[in-house]
Each structure stands twice: as C-alpha cells, then as structure tokens.
Amino acid sequence: IPGARAEQFWVHRGCDFQKIGDPLSLPRHNSLAAARRRMAHKRLYDVVVWGCTGFTGRICAEYIASTVAKAHPGLKWALAARNAERVDEVQRALPLQAASPRPGVILADSADQASIDAMVGSTKVVIATAGPFIRMGTPIVDACSRLGTDYVDITGEPPWVRMMIDKYDDQARKNNALIVNMCGFDSLPYDVGTWMTVQKIKEKFGQPTKKVTSYTTMRGKLSGGTVSTGIAMEKVPEAIKMFDNPILLGFHKDKAGPEEADVKDAAFDPVMKFWTAPFMMAKINTRVVRRSSMLYASKGEPYGPDFAYCELDRCADEKEARHKAAPMPPAKVREAMVAKGALPKPGEGPSKEFRAKSSFDVTFLGESADGRKLVCRVAGGDPGYDETAKMISECAMLLAQRRSIVPVSGGFVTPSYAFGQHIVDVLRARGMVFEYDEAATKAVQAEEAAKAKAKL
Secondary structure: OOOOOOOOEOOOOOOOHHHHOOOOOOOOOOOHHHHHHHHHHHOOEEEEEEOOOOHHHHHHHHHHHHHHHHHOOOOOEEEEEOOHHHHHHHHHHOOOOOOOOOOEEEEOOOOOHHHHHHHHHOEEEEEEOOOOHHHHOHHHHHHHHHHOOEEEEOOOOHHHHHHHHHHHHHHHHHOOOEEEOOOEOOEHHHHHHHHHHHHHHHHHHOOOEEEEEEEEEEEOOOOHHHHHHHHHHHOOHHHHHHHOOOOOOOOOOOOOOHHHOOOOOOEEEOOOOEEEEEOOOHHHHHHHHHHHHHHHHHOOOOOOOOOEEEEEEEEOOHHHHHHHHOOOOOHHHHHHHHHHOOOOOOOOOOOHHHHHOOEEEEEEEEEEOOOOEEEEEEEEOOOOOHHHHHHHHHHHHHHHHOHHHOOOOOEEEOHHHHHHHHHHHHHHHOOOEEEEOHHHHHHHHHHHHHHHHHHO
C-alpha cells in the first residue's frame, strides 16, 4: 500500500508472516494463556480497528485519529480490512495529529482464519465494526478467545452474542481474553445508564432497586450496515426464536417473569405524563441490562432481588406512539426498499452535516424496593455513528491502557460490568451527559406525594 512502511503492512492472505515482520511468532499449540502474558508487551499495536472501510468503521478511525491519538501521543494503532485500496483511502483521509504516527495498515479477510489470527495476534485490543456480525464476526471472536486478545464491538445482535458466549466463553476465560460486546449505542448508554441509576438509588435511599424504566428521545438516521444487519438476522430462523427470549443473555433470576415481557403497545405513562411506544432497540438493550444484573449479582453487588428493566420510546402524542408501535415491515419488504433506494445500502449513511444535528436523550426512572423514585439521564450527539465511535474507542482505550479496572481477567462481559464509573468519567470528559437529574427527580417525587395525599 502506498505510504505504508514495511512493518505496517504485514498481514496479507497467503503471505509468510515471519518474512515480512510478524512481531509475535504466534503459538500454534498449547499454553496460549501463558504466551499471552509473556508476549502482551510485545504486541505491535495497542488497538486495531477492524472493518475500518465501513461507514461506522471510518468514523471510528477518524475519532481515534482526531481525539484519542491527541490524548495519547504514544498510541500505536492500525486500520484493518480486506480491501487494500479502500484501507489506503481511509488512511489518507484521516485528520492525523502532527505529533502522532500514521496508523499501521493490516489486510485480513474473515474468510481466511490465518489472516484473522495474524491481525488479532498483533494487537492488545480489537475494535470490531464489521457486520452483520452473525456473518462476519465469529472468526474474530474465535481468534481473540484463543490468542488472549481483548475485544470490543458494536453489534446489536443478541442471538449471535449468545452463540459466541456458549461457544467461546470458557476459552476466553482460560486465555484471559475480555470480550465486551455492544459498546456502541447498542447498548452502552442503556446498560451504563441503568447501572448508574442503581448506584444512585443505593446512594440516595440505601435501598436495592426494584425497577428501572428508560425513555428515549432520538433524532438520527440509519446506515446501510444497520439495515443490512436487521435483514440478515431475520434470515436465520434460530436467531428469530432466540430474539424473543427476554433473558437470552442471562438474568439474576432463573426465569423471566411478567416484568420481563417485551412491550408491544402504545400507552400513556402515568408517572412521566407522556405517551410511549415500544423502543426499536429494546430487544437488544434489555437483554444486555439483564446480563449485567446477573454479572453484578455473581460479584456480590446485586441490583436488587426483584430488579426489573423496561425500555420505551418517548412520543410527542398518541398518534406518534401508535405509529411507532406498528410492526416493522418484514425483511423481504426492507430488501426491496434498499434496492429502490428507499433505505440505505451497506456503506451508506447520514452525512456529517446531518449527524451534527442529530442527538439522543434517555431518561431513566428508577424505583427503590420501598417505592421511592428518582431520575437519571444519559444524552449525547448523533447516536448511531459519531457517539458510537466515541463510546467503542474509549472502551478500547480502557482495555489497552487500564485493563486492571475490569473485575475479571477474561470472558464475555457487558460494558457496565467491564468499565462502570470509569467509562462514565471518560465519556463525560468527551462531552456526553451522564447525570442524576435533580429537577426531574423533585418533580416525580412531588407528583408521587400528591397522589399519596389524595388517597388519604
């Protein structure tokens, strides 16, 4: 690739890695965990962005070049994808800092496990942005779990995550590989926002949490990759069935109860005083939040014995709520819409100008075991792309430079369990909002007090 140094361009299908600068001489047999510990300091890169030529991958690469590399001048990172010309194009377009080295360039193909192994073995952390993950993600998780490389992704595919946990969790634990799925808008704001609300209930009321409900207001557009992922998932019968399991990724209880049922209808919320509809990402985010409740319970820090989580879309009025509650068109119809240009194709997405005007705002209504309520809030800019790039990049940097903050050394964990307050602090410093909403809390508590008085 023009402009790439020899040591930067060392992973290529069919090449002899040793001859062109393989820094690791990757072990092919036993003692992979021990090998990882011995050789972690020898990894060529801190972070590799896999899928950098896709819509979200490009934005992630731009964020690292413009923001992360500036904050971490010694950062060693690389761009990785399968198409040499497109990777070169991404590299040349980056807003590089004057004092920062150019990112390395790695070619790998998810259809060639040897090239994926070499890419994964070159870095401390893989940022995976190439989807649909159910088609393209498994070889990367396979390599990370074998070679002891940490991993973060932006998948929104709980059935695939369940498959990966079942197949690779034991191996990842054995080899000290941390696998942190869903570190973008799917599902970090909801997972971390719920955790934050639970902590605030403990702080303010000294109580376990009975329930958290989130209400989302959002302005943005989908990319072709997001559309493609949804279509791909619906073509896997097993995945469709798995998607309907409200505790697919785990829960602190043995089985789901009525509180875990997915919301299907529009309704007026009597506490918040606005209309709501099922949130389009609820079948993703709720599964992640419930897995976190299981992980924290196993750590001896349960959310609460009766903890429940519900996710809703905040609507302007009843008409909007009923419109949003209508079923999504089936996969075949959406495929036809893509072909006609009514929905974006893979690689397409909202413009930089549109993203600059996009935003999200999530209200978390928390209820303690004794019935007291409070409100927290998570908000930011363009949710699906700009903020997603920020979130996953900062998660990767925590793993690359502050790995000891994670309470376990390996296995499949959630963003809130892996990073907790650390990711809150980092993302606040990067402009996102994670806060206890005192004014909203007082309003809700006043309303509750008025209702109680009226019953007397």
